[in-house]
Amino acid sequence: MKILVTGGAGFIGSVVTRRLLEEGHRVVVLDDLSTGFADAVPRGAELVRGTMARALDVLTGDLGPFDAVLHLAARALIDDSVRHPERFWRNNTVESLTLLDAVLSAGVGRLVFSSTAAVYGQPERVPIEESAPTVPTNPYGASKLAVDLALEAYARAHGLASVSLRYFNVAGALGESGERHEPETHIIPLALDAALGEGAGREFAVFGDDYPTPDGTCVRDFIHVADIADAHLAALAGAVPGEHRNYNLGNGRGFSVREVLDAVARVTGRRVPTRSAARRPGDPAVLVASGERVRRELGWKPARPGLEEMIEDASRFRRARS
Ligand SMILES: NC(=O)c1ccc[n+]([C@@H]2O[C@H](COP(=O)([O-])OP(=O)(O)OC[C@H]3O[C@@H](n4cnc5c(N)ncnc54)[C@H](O)[C@@H]3O)[C@@H](O)[C@H]2O)c1
Numbered sequence: 001m002k003i004l005v006t007g008g009a010g011f012i013g014s015v016v017t018r019r020l021l022e023e024g025h026r027v028v029v030l031d032d033l034s035t036g037f038a039d040a041v042p043r044g045a046e047l048v049r050g051t052m053a054r055a056l057d058v059l060t061g062d063l064g065p066f067d068a069v070l071h072l073a074a075r076a077l078i079d080d081s082v083r084h085p086e087r088f089w090r091n092n093t094v095e096s097l098t099l100l101d102a103v104l105s106a107g108v109g110r111l112v113f114s115s116t117a118a119v120y121g122q123p124e125r126v127p128i129e130e131s132a133p134t135v136p137t138n139p140y141g142a143s144k145l146a147v148d149l150a151l152e153a154y155a156r157a158h159g160l161a162s163v164s165l166r167y168f169n170v171a172g173a174l175g176e177s178g179e180r181h182e183p184e185t186h187i188i189p190l191a192l193d194a195a196l197g198e199g200a201g202r203e204f205a206v207f208g209d210d211y212p213t214p215d216g217t218c219v220r221d222f223i224h225v226a227d228i229a230d231a232h233l234a235a236l237a238g239a240v241p242g243e244h245r246n247y248n249l250g251n252g253r254g255f256s257v258r259e260v261l262d263a264v265a266r267v268t269g270r271r272v273p274t275r276s277a278a279r280r281p282g283d284p285a286v287l288v289a290s291g292e293r294v295r296r297e298l299g300w301k302p303a304r305p306g307l308e309e310m311i312e313d314a315s316r317f318r319r320a321r322s
């Protein structure tokens with residue numbers, strides 16, 4: 001297939017692009033490089049630099065025609081979304097609607113969207129099923145939920161085959177593609193920095209140790225980025241014209257912040273220096289995915305569920321870059 005990957009210069013988009021190329025698909029990346037890197041786009045894919053305002057030209061121009069669009073481009077820092085909601089509504093919601101107009105005008109039949117566990121907010125029950133209430137606790141989650149809802153209506157009205165993949169906590173790396181966020185805010189790369197970094201000031205701040213969880217720290221469901229990439233292949237194959245489906249992508253198992261830090265210490269052989277810090281606003285205590293629907297309907301389940309494997313892969317990627 002010929003596939004447009006938006007956000008393909010970012011962490012997850014570059015891994016998805018790599019997997020698509022491995023499978024023999026042809027890939028064009030559309031990315032404005034706001035948080036991504038041109039040299040992160042895997043060799044073999046063509047990079048077009050720009051926002052979704054360029055999507056129609058790309059989809060209808062010489063690089064086409066396209067069979068599918070994978071839409072990963074977004075801002076994804078929750079804290080930032082609380083301080084600057086306007087940036088998230090514009091960049092995640094308005095930009096996505098611009099892309100959707102282009103997809104419909106160009107007659108592309110399939111679209112897979114990167115949604116998030118943040119659409120659920122504080123879950124009433126875990127593991128979280130796709131039928132759970134969607135009550136996001138921050139503008140990031142809301143800006144993504146709006147697109148899930150738009151897709152549902154657009155698919156039904158215009159015959160689009162669309163899927164929202166609601167990722168939980170994505171970790172690990174695939175070959176030369178991995179996490180290069182600047183600034184980095186995610187637990188595993190920060191814990192690796194704290195364990196392996198040189199000099200002072202790199203203590204890992206544990207955001208809250210008085211949550212109603214077994215050790216008082218938040219619990220998250222980590223999923224290997226290569227499994228996320230494989231789920232995109234399954235979604236492309238399983239998308240149904242005229243329908244929109246939401247799928248949670250996780251392992252169905254939670255690890256507390258402390259358990260992650262212990263696993264980082266085991267993998268690196270180094271202690272992770274920590275300090276206690278205040279809770280981060282909007283952080284739910286526990287987020288764990290139910291993988292039932294995606295297994296039943298797309299036949300997908302994670303092939304790399306081990307937390308230590310994810311940390312090892314992230315650590316290998318970090319070492320290769322330092
Ligand atoms: N990292 C996670 O754990 C996680 C969890 C759930 C959902 N997601 C979603 O997955 C997607 C990828 O996340 P990531 O961690 O790889 O982030 P990332 O910041 O590494 O990648 C995002 C990419 O999108 C590009 N981009 C942003 N806005 C753009 C725009 N308007 N036009 C063109 N390009 C634009 C950036 O330059 C970057 O290359 C995002 O949609 C994010 O919301 C990530």
Ligand SMILES: O=c1ccn([C@@H]2O[C@H](COP(=O)(O)OP(=O)(O)O[C@H]3O[C@H](CO)[C@H](O)[C@H](O)[C@H]3O)[C@@H](O)[C@H]2O)c(=O)[nH]1
Nearest residue numbers: 076116117118168169185186187205206207218257280283
């Ligand atoms: O320095 C840190 C960084 C993180 N944490 C804790 O570690 C856990 C995981 O935090 P991350 O920032 O790594 O990930 P989030 O769960 O906040 O967010 C991830 O999952 C979300 C879905 O809930 C969104 O999709 C988001 O884009 C994605 O990065 C949280 O409890 C957080 O409080 C710390 O204690 N200290």
